[in-house]
Amino acid sequence: MTKHAAPEKQMVRIGFNPLTDCASVVMAAVLGFDEKYGIKIVPSKESSWAGVRDKLLSGELDAAHSLYGMVYGTQLGVGWQKRDMAILMNLNRNGQAITLSRRLAEQGAVDGATLAALMQSAPRTYTFAQTFPTGTHAMWLYYWMAAHGIDPMRHARVITVPPAQMVSNLGAGHMDGFCAGEPWGHRAVMDGIGITAATSQQIWPEHPEKVLATSAEFARAHPNTCRAVIAAVLEASRWIDASAANRMAMAEIISAVPYVNTSKDVISARILGHYQDGLGKSWEDPHPLRFHHEGAVNFPFLSDGMWFMTQQRRWGLLKADPDYLAVASAVHQIKLYREAADMTETPVPQGVLRSSTLMDGKQWDGSNPERYAASFSIRQ
Template structure:
């Protein structure tokens, strides 16, 4: 039987694990798919090559297909996301010097995001009083969890991410180099790059992304809507292969095997991948460890099923930070991007009941519960928000 060729782009991150394992461990081939994985360095490359048809599918930032479907930040190309590749997986890493400053200014435990956010506001105020330049924070793309988690954290402490600090866009593989060279004072990125910074002695992990928002998709499998409409059987086969790969990754007995193959694809030490998958990370160069059962979810706790409520939350952040206006029509469009129906049809599974996760499905560390049907009411709770487009510096 001949195999169906597919070309899929990805960025070297642990949250691409299900895609990498589906190819390298035969799950895609078992579904009749011959996948060529194309390693990319930036999310704009991944988006553009998917949009113009050079890729059939892509490993992509969860908010990005929403932005593309709106036509903000680029030309409008309707995209859909029928599979979560990972929930969570980010971390906020800062220089050892800034980490020490946050601890010194903390009124309480700096491991508490609200305490550290308020400490950051004190650091910012002191730097301004001294005439020092603003702190620089790197994130991977304007339409990303990294951007929204950094902003959510900063704003909770009273730091305006557009006025009080500089937010710069950096591709994930360049984060550590930028921290080493002093171009940024901190960043939010996915694994393994936070751990790489800690191992190099140039960074301390301040917060896991799951400590800021307990349950959000970080990366998703994304395809063009017209491609999905014309190749439903191929898409279903791809979803099945990813689901089986994700389940395989989560099985403890396979962990050593998958860790080695993922590390080879990413070009990093297997120990960094192992720590990520186990949710036990070295957070400082002195060897301090911290763990979380929710640091990254690849295939457990119903992690792979898209949730339109998550799409609504991302849309709310886009509105909050001035990337797009608020409208009921746009909110509905955003939620239609996350296609749980295609996931359910491919796997032949009924929609799950409540899995015991956070009450509103998000679990942000501060603020009101998120209600997808009342985004306007949710946004009224925030003092810090933008009415125009946020200012971002682009670093290639």
């Protein structure tokens, strides 16, 4: 293990939104993994993804639990000022859900195919919410709808709602469904106001989800601090995934008011892979929310970042194809990650691209992003 210089900044303020997948950042601080690497992580609860972005750019936050696509949207200047960003690591895979209202379920819409049939047979304005225009949840929602023949840009109204406000807005009848991170999908099921129509891992098994992000400026000025943060969060990720008992202990801690602020049972079932859809169906999910998985989760594959750019291009958020590989190579701090992985004895994959097959049978491997982005029949 290589010895590295001391962190340039000891107190590191890391933003998060109240979601189950903020757990590795929170647990790195709670369990003291940060102190092992000469830093103190101060978790900062935020109320929206736009707030996270703004505080990252102003320097109020040093780093943040972030949406993959939000980082790329900022990097490419989609809907906001263009600023160079840095992804330090992936925080988790899987564990998000598309929820439909109980009212839609009673009309027969319980999955993608039946939703498409209902929208065709009973035309009106159907409203669905995602958590940020360029974010992961927007992309999962659009991909899922389009795979069932629904054009999200033409056949529906899509709005942006912060994750923790999804359930109350669904209950108030402001929308017909939403895509968000847990525990809010399960909360809607437990409250009897929504049903789980799809999990994100049904859309893309082992998909990338949140990342640990910072500005490129911060990463350049504080490489030792960034390396220490990655190492601390890697250790916390490994600890969470080590046992069901650790996951339950994590659920107890993050359910508290300073973090997710919900009951522990809303969090604990799905992190153990126990799913129910609100319609009487239960299953053990083979692709539950993962935080480490022997390091496979945490490596910032370039192809993961490139996929989000292909979808932003697909939906007209990007008006032209970027240089996908060059942009991802600039954003992903693979050298820092490898060094932190070495410090924590975390396995690192050989390559920087990986291959996946999504729900519509399309394969993504990062090899020809321009062709991939243009290959969808439903696109802008």
